[in-house]
Amino acid sequence: MATYKQRLMVILPRAAWRGSKWGNLPQTPGPCRIGSRPYQVALLRNGRIYCGGSLIAPKWVLTAAHCSRRINSLRVHLGDYNLWVKEPTEQIRRIRNFFVHPEYNLRHRDNDFMLLELDKPALLNSYVNTINLATHCPSPGTRCSVSGWGTIESPQSMDEGYSRMAIS
Numbered sequence: 001m002a003t004y005k006q007r008l009m010v011i012l013p014r015a016a017w018r019g020s021k022w023g024n025l026p027q028t029p030g031p032c033r034i035g036s037r038p039y040q041v042a043l044l045r046n047g048r049i050y051c052g053g054s055l056i057a058p059k060w061v062l063t064a065a066h067c068s069r070r071i072n073s074l075r076v077h078l079g080d081y082n083l084w085v086k087e088p089t090e091q092i093r094r095i096r097n098f099f100v101h102p103e104y105n106l107r108h109r110d111n112d113f114m115l116l117e118l119d120k121p122a123l124l125n126s127y128v129n130t131i132n133l134a135t136h137c138p139s140p141g142t143r144c145s146v147s148g149w150g151t152i153e154s155p156q157s158m159d160e161g162y163s164r165m166a167i168s
Contacts, residue, residue: 034089034127035081035126035127038129041053041061041063041077041080042083043063043074043077044074044075044083045070045073049083049149051064051067051074052148053116055078055122055130056131056133058121058124059117059118061076061115062113062114062133063116064113065104066106066112068098071095071098072095075094076093078091078122078128079125089125089127091123093118093119093122094119095119096118097117098114098116098117099117100113100114
């Protein structure tokens with residue numbers, strides 16, 4: 001555990017988006033292909049999406065620190081594509097422990113990172129797998145992709161339970 005926690009505290013503050021204006025990014029949103037984001041997890045409370053995250057090791061999820069409210073009531077869904085349908089690819093875990101970045105500032109959302117320790121390791125396969133943490137910030141102009149649960153427009157209800165992506 002210490003290895004991932006230490007890497008998180010060192011890498012993420014440098015990799016954080018500073019001054020980014022999401023509204024100015026060119027986007028091509030749409031549903032992801034099934035299995036194309038095997039690291040993408042959904043944190044659900046009472047069957048409803050609460051937050052997203054990324055599987056960074058079989059027992060560790062990286063998510064936002066502002067998602068720590070009533071954390072024991074959350075379930076971690078891995079390998080899910082449609083949140084409204086029970087799928088043979090999905091795995092559900094509970095949270096054993098969580099670690100909020102020590103310099104997290106709720107008011108300014110600075111260092112909005114948290115590690116979740118799962119109650120048991122994810123079974124890695126083509127639908128559930130880890131993503132590597134960045135070791136440096138991308139150069140200006142580099143094409144990047146982001147993925148998450150929900151929509152990129154607000155306000156808008158999430159009619160479909162698909163993972164969506166935006167490419168900038």
